[in-house]
Amino acid sequence: MSSTSEFLWYIPNQVEAGHRGDVAASDHNSLDTLAAQAEALERNGWRGALLGAGWGRPDTFTVAAALAARTRSFEPLIAVRPGYWQPAHFASAAATLDQLSGGRVRVNIVSGQDSVAAYGDREGDQVQRYARTREFMQLVRKLWTEEHVDYRGEYFQVSDSTAQPRIVPRGERRHPKLYFGGASEAAERVAATEADVQLFWGEPLADVARRIERLRALGAELGREHAPLEFGLRVTTLVRDTTEEAWAQAQAKVAKMAENNGAGWQDHRGPVAVGQQRLFDLHARGEVLDDNLYTAPGKHGGGGAGTTWLVGSAQDVARSLRKYRDLGITHFVLSDTPYQREIERQGRQLLPLLRDA
Secondary structure (H helix, E strand, C coil): CCCCCEEEEEECCCCCCCHHHCCCCCCCCCHHHHHHHHHHHHHCCCCEEEECCCCCCCCHHHHHHHHHHHCCCCEEEEEECECCECHHHHHHHHHHHHHHHCCCCEEEECCCCCCHHHHCCCCCCHHHHHHHHHHHHHHHHHHHHCCCEEEECCCCEEEEECCCCCCCCECCECCCCEEECCCCHHHHHHHHHHCCEEEECCCCHHHHHHHHHHHHHHHHHHCCCCCCCEEEEEEEEEEECCHHHHHHHHHHHHHHHHHCCCCCCCCCCCCCCHHHHHHHHHHHHCCEECCCEECHHHHCCCCHHHCCEEEEEHHHHHHHHHHHHHHCEEEEEEECCCHHHHHHHHHHHCHHHHHHC
8 A cells, every 4th residue: 555554453442341342351441451452553563543432431531641651652543522622621631642652642533422411511413513523623723733822613712822732743744633533414514624534434435435525525615724634444354364264253243243232342322323324224235345345243233333344364355445545545443353363463464465555
């Protein structure tokens, strides 16, 4: 793949053990266990890992800070929610961690529904939620790149605000990249104008191509003011030594999911977002789409990146990921369980094929 492609993993900061088929150990979310995963990512060629957010999970920023302190090059992609954080507070916290870690912070802005009343938030309907997210992203970016900021939005206001410490420019990197998801019309308008990287779930190639084209056109229509929007893929990659072994294990995992109604595979049970529903609906189009996009997990309880899987040998999965690259995807966030074992397996077997292409 192009030298501009980046490969991250996923570290499950979960209270309950056994996430998505992982080893159900009592110390699964201890600092030593999570740090061992981050250290394995460094050793095996990964750039960093996504850390998910949600009420009822360990605080993502705290976990990211701890892992940054235990590593030398690991870059946490920290999922955060407007409303859980105030933008000036978050801008300062992220700038501090960025300075302490030597510029290793990445940020994933999450606007899907959550247990907002549990932490005292009020976010309104979908249109209001994404309008607030737009302001959050605008203000955080300003606080990272400007001083004495005055901002008067409907949801957030600051006066003469200068976040300290200042973000140190590093080459073309002026501040941490703002990753963003969401597939509704309101979400896409925010992505097209405010995000640095739009993340897609594991959708078929033709669907991703249409979304990239739509987002680029929308950015031009709405007058995007930032560097061109980049694109990323968050997907489960089930890689084994042979194609046959991979499919046998994928089908065995799905059979086990069906037995217990997908317990441990959904991060949250609640209202289904537009993008998630689209993933669930893929099964009606076929159990396997494109070459090896497996949709059966979504039928039996898989959610988010666990809804569809790319299945096969390292050569099979690398071939599929190259096709996404050819559409314009440059950020890849992959995972499979058991997490520790697969960090090493896919680091050895899959990443060299992607970097050599």
